[in-house]
Amino acid sequence: MSYIGRFAPSPSGLLHFGSLVAALGSYFQAKAMQGKWLVRIEDLDPPREMPGAASAILATLEQYGLYWDGEVAYQSQRHHLYQSQIDEWLKSGQAYYCQCSRKQIKASGGYYLGACRALGLTNAQNCSVRLRMDNPVESFEDLKRGKIEIPHALAHEDFIIKRRDGLFAYNLAVVIDDIDQGITEIVRGADLIEPTGRQISLYKTLNQTPVRYLHLPLAVDSSGNKFSKQNHATAIDNHNPKPAIMKAMIFLGFDLPKDFSDCTIEQMVAWGCKHWCLSQLPDEINIIP
Structure with missing residues (x-):
């Protein structure tokens, strides 16, 4: 290649x-x-x-x-490419709406613990979109640094792919x-x-x-x-x-x-x-x- x-x-x-x-x-x-x-x-x-x-x-x-x-x-x-993928994941259940605020997540220890994963929220208003973490990555190889370890909680967290304000996540x-x-x-x-x-x-x-x-x-x-x-x-x-x-x-x-x-x-x-x-x-x- x-x-x-x-x-x-x-x-x-x-x-x-x-x-x-x-x-x-x-x-x-x-x-x-x-x-x-x-x-x-x-x-x-x-x-x-x-x-x-x-x-x-x-x-x-x-x-x-x-x-x-x-x-x-x-x-x-x-934007159309990002939204198309999000729509596909929402339809399949790979992604879901989340109404949790940063304050709530901070109060639960700083990591999102899946509070909205099984709620089946359908109203996108005031919600972010999270990806269901089915492929956690706990380490990767860097060409300079070798093996990089990732904290377990971070690796397994369902993370945001579209923010509550409607902006797409980096x-x-x-x-x-x-x-x-x-x-x-x-x-x-x-x-x-x-x-x-x-x-x-x-x-x-x-x-x-x-x-x-x-x-x-x-x-x-x-x-x-x-x-x-x-x-x-x-x-x-x-x-x-x-x-x-x-x-x-x-x-x-x-x-x-x-x-x-x-x-x-x-x-x-x-x-x-x-x-x-x-x-x-x-x-x-x-x-x-």
């Missing part, structure tokens, strides 16, 4: 250093495997989106020499999209390790072969906080990409040549594709871009 990777940012803000690490890592892995690198805008949550962020993200990728294959996909244009959308786009391997930050088990369980529920996973070291500041839009991470500079590219490549374990700063952006990216190998990836480290 030909390699197909992807970078899937959310337009809740501009790309920051952590985003760049994920973009470069996924790009280098795809191109080192002579594969395709797709870009998907994960615009599932309109209230959290920043106006103009989607187009700004694409412009930044181009400024940093990261050119995607094919057309950009937008989750906001794929886990469902990302798996349906990855299957539809033929993704063979996912390279992303270590902050997304936790939902991986649920995503693999969705592959199994859909009778699909799960993809491979590689979780990159997480970029954190001196206080141990990850660089993220939620933590108001500073956007990377579109007008002077070289310093950020070099810092991100060093973070990813590259030993850069002394004259590397004299290269063009395109030469830097091409060099990274040629010299990329998983064994160079470091353990989690602190870094201040």
Whole structure:
């Protein structure tokens, strides 16, 4: 099977250093495997989106020499696919409506214990939709970290696939999209390790072969906080990409040549594709871009 990777940012803000690490890592892995690198805008949550962020993200990728294959996909244009699958599961009993609030779940120990599973609720108003967990995943293999264990309660929890506010859940959308786009391997930050088990369980529920996973070291500041839009991470500079590219490549374990700063952006990216190998990836480290 030909390699197909992807970078899937959310337009809740501009790309920051952590985003760049994920973009470069996924790009280098795809191109080192002579594969395709797709870009998907994960615009599932309109209230959290920043106006103009989607187009700004694409412009930044181009400024940093990261050119995607094919057309950009937008989750906001794929709602019919998610709803169709949910309808099918509701009809078969694989999914069900749930009226439990976060407060109720927190009071019961923090995990949903199946209170609505046998109620047969038919009114979707003020309800989420949960997937019956018939394919729990208690561990998976990561290409860098080896075997990752998942807590039993988390692995066996019936999780939400459509929120009470009518928005589709990330886990469902990302798996349906990855299957539809033929993704063979996912390279992303270590902050997304936790939902991986649920995503693999969705592959199994859909009778699909799960993809491979590689979780990159997480970029954190001196206080141990990850660089993220939620933590108001500073956007990377579109007008002077070289310093950020070099810092991100060093973070990813590259030993850069002394004259590397004299290269063009395109030469830097091409060099990274040629010299990329998983064994160079470091353990989690602190870094201040």
